[in-house]
Amino acid sequence: MEVNEYILEMDKIVKKFPGVMALKGVNLKVKTGEIHALMGENGAGKSTIMKCIIGIHRQTSGEIIFNGKKMKNYDTETALKSGISMIHQELSPILYRSIMENIWLGREPKNKFGLIDHKTMYKNTVEVLKMINLDINPKTLMKDLSVAKIQMIEIAKAISYDARLIIMDEPTSALTDREIDQLFKIIFKLKSEGRSIIYTSHKLDEIFKIADTITVFRDGNYIGSKPSKDMSMDEMIKMMVGRDIDELFPKTPSEISGTKLEVKNLSDGNHFENISFNLKKGEILGFAGLIGAGRTEVMEALFGVRSIIDGEILIDNKKIKIDSSSTAVKNKMALLTEDRRETGIFPMLSVKDNMTIVNIDDYIKTNKLINYKKMKEDGEKYISALGIKTPSLNHKIGNLSGGNQQKVLIARWLLTDPDILILDEPTRGIDVGAKSEIHRLISKLACEGKSVIMISSELPEILGMADRVVVMHEGKITGILDNDEMLTQEKLMEYATNKKNNHRNVMDEEELELALI
Template identity: 65%
Template sequence: MSHDDYMLVLENMSKEFPGVKALDNVQLKIKPGEVHALMGENGAGKSTLMKCIIGMYTPTSGKIWFNGKYITNYTIIQALNMGISMIHQELSPVMEKSVMENIWLGREPKNKLGLIDHKEMYQMTLDVLERVNVNINPKRLMKELTVANMQMIEMAKAISYDAKVIIMDEPTSSLTEREIKQLYKIIRQLKEEGRSIIYISHKLDEIREVCDQLTIFRDGKYITQRAVAETTEQEMINLMVGRDIDQLFPKGKTEIGEVKFSVENLSNGKDFFDITFDVKEGEILGFAGLVGAGRSEVMEAIFGVRSKTSGNIRLNGQPLVIKTAADAVKNKLAFLTEDRRKTGIFPMLSVSYNIVSSSIESFKNKAGLLNNKRLDDEAMNYIDTLNVKTPSYKTAIRNLSGGNQQKVLIAKWLLTKPDVLILDEPTRGIDVGAKAEIHRNISTMAYTGKSIIMVSSELPEILGMSDRIVVMHEGRITGILDNKNLTQEDIMLYASGIKNDFSEKS
């Protein structure tokens, strides 16, 4: 087939940075009207390739054909105007501006006097929002929208450029089930119009649902391209990681002890009501529920970073007074937050500093000065223990892959020597290889007697790792289930409120 038969062709593409070959002679071929999955572990080169396609990076070598034409040395603006658009995982709208100002930023329609024609822009926005079936007032400020709606605005913006190739990076990470179905509907519509979509996701079930072809990268190299329908999920995993992952959920047998931590009638009158549960020593207690069920809000209230109106928290039977995160840490609680980029890491600082950041006082001598050698030794010990892949303990954490950043955060909290460890979406946006390692770490922590609360929206993870499962629906607990012969369907009945073991208390 010639280049004319494809919407996008990349040949022999390499991209080198000082000391790093991020892409090594890779290729990619996408037909018109095709949804093409780009797969690989964090650090495989997917992000670098996307930045080359949209004009953010200039490849060190290689060729790009778009819509049958050879293109070279173009900018992001030129890529957009040609018809190459990207919806980033990390959305960055101008929050103080309206929906329509965000969509047409820098391309506003003008009247005869050369002034912005707001009436025309309003109508153009309505037209493009209708294309993605979104009913939002074009004059609403972006800061008033949910993350899901912001993502739909990004989709509308891509279509407004008449994009022929749309790159979607983890597009469902912030969407509810209903919103995901809406996204799939839009993708099918874009396909029918002959537009091509590059779909980046770690969720294998999504790829099977919406993608036609897949290309897999590993360590910056092209591995294969094949039809999704002819590739099993196990084959996808093996091709991405270069090895069999026998156990994605390596849950070891742990002796579960007495109740270590308990929460009674916790409420804040808005996000959650009458939350009561306990966690035993050595137990992994899973928290399941749909987006908006209130799980993260409960954890934030326990840890002192969200206010509560009533309720008691006990550790070893003793009541705890937790009003701040510092109180929580002092009382042997640790909290791995849902969003590592916003509330977890210090991106500019070293791996070493990130590991010790919650225990910094313990590394000071009597004069109040830091013992840097002991600090670095402790950091390197955790880097080895958790198998953190980093060039050095001095490397800025922002240069690590998502999975390795997450392992650094686990190390940070383990260093505080907690009794109770709260993990909120511990493997979100992390590739399957790193997931298996983090699950192994979690299992080991339980084996050493720690009480673990694990919030996850991935039902296979909840079922694969939990001893018991708390299910929430609209701010209330609907079931606390022993994880014996449970299915995803069982959990969904409670998560959707169809079943409720506590309905008489509601």
């Protein structure tokens, strides 16, 4: 189809929230049948404008034209009926309902008696699943599906509205490379049908694989649009952050000394067994492996939130029994969890409360009253030190961008003055500018003598930041490697797929596609 007309035109869109100007007169034009990448750092305004398109927010001023029609004061239901659909980053399926019930929720076909026509709903679901080449029983419960399959069901749901414009917010954040390839095939099929896609991702390489056009926002401002073929990676990054990023992995050599933590033959009887490694003072120890390798489970056991059946944990050569997170904190440990939304932030509480909640005892005076002055001073200190963008300490953390939420969680643990920091996917879902800042902070902490364990599913991040790398495969350690000039992504993948230990030096193409997120 000839791409020569705009299905969506947004002109001088302003969106004001109390105390915040989220969009400052931005523009966005999306052509019919194109894949349009919307790029920018966390807090740039991407989420706000997407919510304006789908009708969750109403713009303060500016004009929206969709499919040649001016859209005024509309809601999500109107947007869906008009042919606009959105797949949110945070998937929220009804887990104990079937695929077909999820797809047709609230608009189930009815029979002549006004009851739900399950036979028609089943038939309609089969048809819409065929459109994305997904062969699965419509009666399957959502809880039995992988994240990738749930993502596909969300696409099917969007198509079921006969959407001409589909917004995809970070659709690959929890997918493997193989699953991403499948998603891309579906997206290209949708494009071939004349549907338009607005696509956001913090994985910059994806953008140049998939996008026809790139639009960049920064700090609520429209920076510019270009065909992707006319834009370089460096140019896009500079447009996003307003400066050149000289180093994405600003690693400063630290003084690495004696052993701080030693783990001996740790097993939980289910997810991992016979895990042994040590962590030195001033060291960044990377943990690599494919999804399901057991890395997170090991860290949860170290921090006392997962039971172990065998093994020892030693800190400063002293055997420690860690049976709860509070015990771990008392032993100067900290754990930044993998999923900040599910197990990190308290979204309805303030930045200040989220920052101080683990260390709350330190703010209780002898008369049992809370020392709010000290809480405020510590909060402002870390807002400044970590560059946290928030209107105030009392602002709800749930309203901050992902990168700023992550910085608040890091501040939370720094307030406990830990000696051992366990960082599980510390930069997942964070923009390139915030990634560089967090990498710089991790390096600084190591230089101050902190011992850091960093789990990452991004091999360049592991190679750029770690002093040594522990590689896991199916609950076992397959290698502990020094990060020198000989260590490559290919070598890490040999251990991550256990090929090295099977005495085979070359991975086939299919296994290479199992690369980390």
